Amino acid sequence: xxxxxxxxxxxxxxxxxxxxxxxxxxxxxxxxxxxxxxxxxxxxxxxxxxxxxxxxxxxxxxxxxxxxxxxxxxxxxxxxxxxxxxxxxxxxxxxxxxxxxxxxxxxxxxxxxxxxxxxxxxxxxxxxxxxxxxxxxxxxxxxxxxxxxxxxxxxxxxxxxxxxxxxxxxxxxxxxxxxxxxxxxxxxxxxxxxxxxxxxxxxxxxxxxxxxx
Amino acid sequence: xxxxxxxxxxxxxxxxxxxxxxxxxxxxxxxxxxxxxxxxxxxxxxxxxxxxxxxxxxxxxxxxxxxxxxxxxxxxxxxxxxxxxxxxxxxxxxxxxxxxxxxxxxxxxxxxxxxxxxxxxxxxxxxxxxxxxxxxxxxxxxxxxxxxxxxxxxxxxxxxxxxxxxxxxxxxxxxxxxxxxxxxxxxxxxxxxxxxxxxxxxxxxxxxxxxxxxxxxxxxxxxxxxxxxxxxxxxxxxxxxxxxx
Amino acid sequence: xxxxxxxxxxxxxxxxxxxxxxxxxxxxxxxxxxxxxxxxxxxxxxxxxxxxxxxxxxxxxxxxxxxxxxxxxxxxxxxxxxxxxxxxxxxxxxxxxxxxxxxxxxxxxxxxxxxxxxxxxxxxxxxxxxxxxxxxxxxxxxxxxxxxxxxxxxxxxxxxxxxxxxxxxxxxxxxxxxxxxxxxxxxxxxxxxxxxxxxxxxxxxxxxxxxxxxxxxxxxxxxxxxxxxxxxxxxxxxxxxxxxxxxxxxxxxxxxxxxxxxxxxxxxxxxxxxxxxxxxxxxxxxxxxxxxxxxxxxxxxxxxxxxxxxxxxxxxxxxxxxxxxxxxxxxxxxxxxxxxxxxxxxxxxxxxxxxxxxxxxxxxxxxxxxxxxxxxxxxxxxxxxxxxxxxxxxxxxxxxxxxxxxxxxxxxxxxxxxxxxxxxxxxxxxxxxxxxxxxxxxxxxxxxxxxxxxxxxxxxxxxxxxxxxxxxxxxxx
Numbered sequence: 001x002x003x004x005x006x007x008x009x010x011x012x013x014x015x016x017x018x019x020x021x022x023x024x025x026x027x028x029x030x031x032x033x034x035x036x037x038x039x040x041x042x043x044x045x046x047x048x049x050x051x052x053x054x055x056x057x058x059x060x061x062x063x064x065x066x067x068x069x070x071x072x073x074x075x076x077x078x079x080x081x082x083x084x085x086x087x088x089x090x091x092x093x094x095x096x097x098x099x100x101x102x103x104x105x106x107x108x109x110x111x112x113x114x115x116x117x118x119x120x121x122x123x124x125x126x127x128x129x130x131x132x133x134x135x136x137x138x139x140x141x142x143x144x145x146x147x148x149x150x151x152x153x154x155x156x157x158x159x160x161x162x163x164x165x166x167x168x169x170x171x172x173x174x175x176x177x178x179x180x181x182x183x184x185x186x187x188x189x190x191x192x193x194x195x196x197x198x199x200x201x202x203x204x205x206x207x208x209x210x211x212x213x
Numbered sequence: 214x215x216x217x218x219x220x221x222x223x224x225x226x227x228x229x230x231x232x233x234x235x236x237x238x239x240x241x242x243x244x245x246x247x248x249x250x251x252x253x254x255x256x257x258x259x260x261x262x263x264x265x266x267x268x269x270x271x272x273x274x275x276x277x278x279x280x281x282x283x284x285x286x287x288x289x290x291x292x293x294x295x296x297x298x299x300x301x302x303x304x305x306x307x308x309x310x311x312x313x314x315x316x317x318x319x320x321x322x323x324x325x326x327x328x329x330x331x332x333x334x335x336x337x338x339x340x341x342x343x344x345x346x347x348x349x350x351x352x353x354x355x356x357x358x359x360x361x362x363x364x365x366x367x368x369x370x371x372x373x374x375x376x377x378x379x380x381x382x383x384x385x386x387x388x389x390x391x392x393x394x395x396x397x398x399x400x401x402x403x404x405x406x407x408x409x410x411x412x413x414x415x416x417x418x419x420x421x422x423x424x425x426x427x428x429x430x431x432x433x434x435x436x437x438x439x440x441x442x443x444x445x446x447x448x449x450x451x452x453x454x455x456x457x458x
Numbered sequence: 459x460x461x462x463x464x465x466x467x468x469x470x471x472x473x474x475x476x477x478x479x480x481x482x483x484x485x486x487x488x489x490x491x492x493x494x495x496x497x498x499x500x501x502x503x504x505x506x507x508x509x510x511x512x513x514x515x516x517x518x519x520x521x522x523x524x525x526x527x528x529x530x531x532x533x534x535x536x537x538x539x540x541x542x543x544x545x546x547x548x549x550x551x552x553x554x555x556x557x558x559x560x561x562x563x564x565x566x567x568x569x570x571x572x573x574x575x576x577x578x579x580x581x582x583x584x585x586x587x588x589x590x591x592x593x594x595x596x597x598x599x600x601x602x603x604x605x606x607x608x609x610x611x612x613x614x615x616x617x618x619x620x621x622x623x624x625x626x627x628x629x630x631x632x633x634x635x636x637x638x639x640x641x642x643x644x645x646x647x648x649x650x651x652x653x654x655x656x657x658x659x660x661x662x663x664x665x666x667x668x669x670x671x672x673x674x675x676x677x678x679x680x681x682x683x684x685x686x687x688x689x690x691x692x693x694x695x696x697x698x699x700x701x702x703x704x705x706x707x708x709x710x711x712x713x714x715x716x717x718x719x720x721x722x723x724x725x726x727x728x729x730x731x732x733x734x735x736x737x738x739x740x741x742x743x744x745x746x747x748x749x750x751x752x753x754x755x756x757x758x759x760x761x762x763x764x765x766x767x768x769x770x771x772x773x774x775x776x777x778x779x780x781x782x783x784x785x786x787x788x789x790x791x792x793x794x795x796x797x798x799x800x801x802x803x804x805x806x807x808x809x810x811x812x813x814x815x816x817x818x819x820x821x822x823x824x825x826x827x828x829x830x831x832x833x834x835x836x837x838x839x840x841x842x843x844x845x846x847x848x849x850x851x852x853x854x855x856x857x858x859x860x861x862x863x864x865x866x867x868x869x870x871x872x873x874x875x876x877x878x879x880x881x882x883x884x885x886x887x888x889x890x891x892x893x894x895x896x897x898x899x900x901x902x903x904x905x906x907x908x909x910x911x912x913x914x915x916x917x918x919x920x921x922x923x924x925x926x927x928x929x930x931x932x933x934x935x
Contacts, residue, residue, distance in 0.1 A: 004545040004755075005533075008701065011759035012526040017768070044726065104691070104744040112657045129716075129727040138741040142690045146683055165712040174708040177673045179739055180690075183731035188683040190645060191723070192598035192616055193624050195489045198645035201597055202652065203683025203729070222932075224923045226882070230892055231916055233923035240932055252927040252934045255885035263875050265825055267847030271879035278883045358827035383491075387784040391824025398821055399908020404477055404788045405824075406912055434913030 030128065030162040037127035037160040038211060044130020048186030049199055051208040054157075060210050061090035064119065064152060068095060073116040073150060079140035083121040083154055100141055111143065117150040118204075124159035125209075126167060131185040132209060133167065135178045142180050151204040153184075157213045214334055219249040220288045223279075223324075225296040225426070226258040228447075232426045235447030239292040239327050242453055246335045253282035259291075261299040264307065266393050273307050276300075280316050288334065289324045292449055294356025294425050295392075297326035302359055326356060328365035328424050328448060341373035343455035349379050349418035351409070351432060353425030354387050366424050366448050373455055379416035383408075390431035406435045414443060421445045462865045466818040469795065473822075476793040482618055486790050489617050493781045496724025497832070514717045515836040517710040518772040521702075522762065528671040528704045529753065535674030539736045541749040549579035552754045556581060556663070556696055557588055559750055563694045565590070565660035569652075571678070571685035572596040573665030574612050574775060575698050575754055577797045578810075581663070592663075593655050595684035597648055604631050610791030612798060613722050613777035618790050652684070662688030662746070666699035667774070668714060669751070672707045676751065678732040679718060681725075686732050695737075695746040701753050702771040714774060717834040722776035757810040760859040766845060767858065770805050772835040777802075779829035779839055785822050794819060801829035805842040808850070814862025817850040892922045 032040065042052045055063055064087065068076065076091075078084035079100045091097055098115060120140045123133045132153050136142040145151050161167040164183065168174070173181075188203030199205050220243060228236040240250045256279055260272035283289050291297040301324045308317035331337040350366055357363040370378055389395065389405025409432060413421050421436075423429050426447060433445035476482060501507040521528060533543040544559075546552035552575075560568065568590055570576065582592045582603075594603040598616035602609060604627045609615030616624070625639040628647065635647050664685055668677040676697050678685045689695045705711065719725045738745035762768050780786050780800030791799035796807040796816055801823070808817045820843050829839040849856055851872065853863020881887055895918040902917045904910070921929075928934060 002545075004547050004551060007547060008545055008753075008755045008759050009526050009529065011755075012529070012701075012762060015763045017523040017762075017765075048729070100743060102743065105693070108657050108691075112653055131727060131731075138739075138743060141743045141745075142686075143744045146686050146690065163712065164715065165709065168708055168712065174672055177675055177708070177733070177735040179734075179736040179742060179745060181675075181733040181735075182686075183727065184729065185727045185731075186729050188681070189729055190597045190682045192596070192601065192614060193619070193641045193644060194485075194621055195492050195614070195617070196621075196641045198642050201645050201649055201682045201684070202595070202656075202687055222927075224927075229923045230895060230918050233919045233921060233926050236923040237926045237930060240927060241930070244932070250932055252924070252932050254924070254934050257882040257885060257888045260882075263878065265844065265847070266871075266875065267844070267849075267851040268872070268875040268879075269848050269852065271875045274879050275882040278885075354824070354826035354828070358831050385828070387824045387826035387828065389784070389824060391826070394821070394824045395909060396907070398473070398785075399911065400477055401473060401785055401788055401822065402824075403908065403912035404483075405784055408788075430916050431913065434909075434916060437914035438910070438912060 032127060032162055034157060034160065037162065038157060040127040041125055041130050041160055044128075045186060045209060048130070048189065050130070050186045051206065052211060053208070054211045054213060057212050060154065060212060061087050063210070065090060065092060065095065068117065071150070075114050075116045077111070077115045077118040077144060077148055079120065079144060081121065081139040083119060084139075087119055100144060104141070104143060111147050115148040117152060118144040118148040119152045120144050120154070122153050122155050122159070124161055124167065125155045126163055126183065127160050128163040129183070129185055131164070131183040134182040134184060136180050136182065137178065145182070145184060146203045149200065149204055150206040150208070152208045152210065154210050154212055157211050216334065217248060217288050219251055220290050220330075221283050222250050222252050223256055223259070223283070223289050223291045223296070223300075224252070225291060225293045227426045227430070228292055231430065232447060235426060235450045236292055238447070238453035239290070239449035241457070242331065242337065242449060243290065243335065246337060248335070256282045259296045259299040260307070261296060262392055264299065264303060269307065273311070276304055276307060276317070277313060280313060280320060283320050286319075286323065288330065289320060290327055290330045291324060292327040292424070292447065293427070294326050294353040294360050294362070295427055297324055298355040298359035300324045326360050326362050326424065328356070328369055329360065329362040332365040332368055337369070339369065339372040339452060339456050341375045341455055342458060343373070343375055345375040345377070346420065347377045347379055347418045348420045348422050349381050349413050349416045351381070351388060351413065351421055351423045351428055352384070353423060353428045356424050357385060366422070369448065369452060370422065376455070379418045381412040381416050383412055388428045388431050390427045392427065395431065406431050410435045410439060410441070414441065418443070420451075422448050422451050424448045461814050462817070465816060469818050472793040472795055473789060476789040481620070482790050483788060485618055485620050486787050489614070490781050490787050493724060497721060497778060497781070500720035500724050500726060510713060510717050511834055511836055513713045514774075514834050515772065517705060517714055518774070518835045521705045521710070522768060522771055524706060525701070525704065525762065528706055529701060531671040532669055532674060532704050535671065536751060539674045541674065541737065541751055544750060544752045546752055546754045548756055549754070552579045552698060552752050553581055553584040555752055556698065557585060559694065559696055560585070560590060560661055563661060563748070565694060567591040567593070567655070567659045568661045568663055569593050569595045569656055569659040569688045569692065570599070571662070571664035571680065571688040572599055572615070573663065573698055574609075574797065575665055575700050576663065577609060578756055579698070579754065581698070593652070593659070595652055595656065595688055596682060597645065600648060600652065601627060608792070608797070610799065611777060611780060612775055618792065656687045656691050659692045661694040661696065662692040663696045663698065664689050666697050666703055666751070667718065668711055669699060669704045670708050670711060671704055674735055675708065676734045677711060678734070679715065679728050679730075680732070681729045683730060686730055689732065689734060690745055693746055694748050694750070695734075696750045696752065698752040698754060700758055701755050702758050718774050718776050721778040721832065721834040761809050763859045767809060767842065769837050770809060770842060772837050773802055773806070774835060776834055778832040778834060782828040782832050784826060784828065785824065789822070794822070801839045801843070805837070805839055805846065808846050809860050812861035813846070813850045813853070814865040817846065817862060817866050820846045820850060889924070892924065896920055896922055
């Protein structure tokens, strides 16, 4: 099949196009302060039925503990790392904690069928589009934010960026892309029937962002 | 641009033969504003019908035959968005690489759609002498998108104190004329003009005004066929009737 | 010649069927009216919109100029990241490559995310014929897979179906579920049906929205999560994309993403933006063990040779041109009979497939310009369609890289334009013609084919403007 490559590139090279002007850096300068970023993020997220709550760093485990029974969420999936450990330390017996610690192949059915809610951290957030930024890894794998019907995500207020372009530039993503990077901007949704929005088609039906200050 | 002493009037084939009163009204409006209007005898067509059908050689030959009619450096005013668009936007590409390219480009550069000329150059002021009436405006797609002058017809009509303008649903949607499209895709065109006439009728307007006779022929013909009393009129004729004492 | 006639006849048959399907037209009218309004809401400031369009145009134009280098860089970077790259010149090769990968991985069931390129190659059909089970996982794609229909829109594949029609399909194929026309309930049912499939599929296939050469990253835009599932849950992920989807830098992505989602569905951003740069790494607990990218040419490198037609390749498949097309709204997507309908279909398909096969599509355009006005990457669609019309009737002297040039030229029509040209080039003759037309206007035929099916016959005026202007004392020269 290396012939295919040769032929395709050969045809492309047979026609040298004039160099176009180099793209300008996409610099929509917003320069919002943190309060504005929180407000913009919240408005955007709520517009697509994402829940947003502002909590102090020492409040959130209690908030989650109180909220789970109210929503009849028992099986809680956590990963490893500070978010998981903090919550595990605070969790009481009525909460069934499940750690994501084995390869997915070993417990696919449990993940798909039994977990009620996943709790994860985030890398940050984007104010302009109302997005959570995740770099899933061995500690908090990719499917945590996708399979359970409810996803609770912690977002540090000081990790809110104006927008995606800002984040990519200021954190130098181009030199260090992870296996998977995600922007999550609300619960899973579809409008494939009559352009009518319906939530929770494949991913979480409920997305709860806890902004930690 | 300063007020010109003279202009050329490019009637377009459709206005010349089917809607001469619209053309005449346009010429009268300009003359009344103190500008001499010249009607070149040998003008025929901008070439658009052939150009849009893919027959570029034929379009070029006919467009070329117009160049001599508009040789002097004075504005060319066209009472049609699509013909003005043809000259202004497509003549330069049609003549590209030809010996007379620069002549064609020069004509294109001083070509104006009529409402554009009335508003931007003549800064026409109008006094409404007509009875109270309600109208709907249908702006042609070429005036709207190719020429970018959709607001000129609106601002002219806004000067008329006794005219109420009603807005149709989906006002930016094509009426389905499209020149030879109406023949090649007759049934699609028919479905489109049905939707357009329905939207216009729903406004409760007494008359539909446009700056393009192609749209008027399409919309007006459909009204007639549907047995509807709704009339259509070119903007120039409408303005002249309401402001000529 | 006969092929040209056949395509025209068949196109008109499909148009006729569409125009007589009131339900279909109502479904399109109501869906598209909503989409257009939502897109407009995303761009309240025209100055900002135009700046963003120019930015997106430049990103795409730059990527096309540097395309050969960028493709090589992309391959090198992806390979370094552990993603295997395959090159396919045509659909057959792409399908074969994908089948071979699946076969080698002993994969029996495949979940698919939305991919228009896989529609180009008719991949599902190819794999199913070889015994694989392929499940479309996007809700719209799933609906039309049940209905055994192709997509009627590149972004909203089941846009032609209303809730009753969807409910009917579910009743037929999933009798175990109580009948409902409630959209939320239908959506929940689909979640349940497809979840087990996701859990047990051996492989996932997806498209790609942007492939970043700088970092070796495949970007996928979606709302449902099925794309993430298809690319994360199974042990093998195969992405297929056209070679034009490559962009140079990671920083090119934000403007394209923003204008894509706003233009396509009127959303500031989609729910998920999924950037894949590697297969599962040691220690990671999920994600596919193997990731493949299939780069498909299928005529694209040929299109790039023409300096005007090249603009077609800037397309980011948002569907805005389709949503705003006044012809598409009357017909829906199936009437076009091609993978890509609407204005982008008119521009792309005759180039990709040949004017002799689908050139007659270009007649389905009034040149209203709505498509070009909304295109996020400023593709001059009406200009391209006009150019293809010229190639269709007069292609023999052109060097355009399109098959079937000149194949739609009909001697009668060509002769008529010759006569027209001759008449309009000779002012004296033209004046005689006008004299006859005005004086004999009572002879105007009352029936003019399609025109008078919907309108009264136009009639020349009693006197031409030429005559009236003279009479009114206007200067003539």
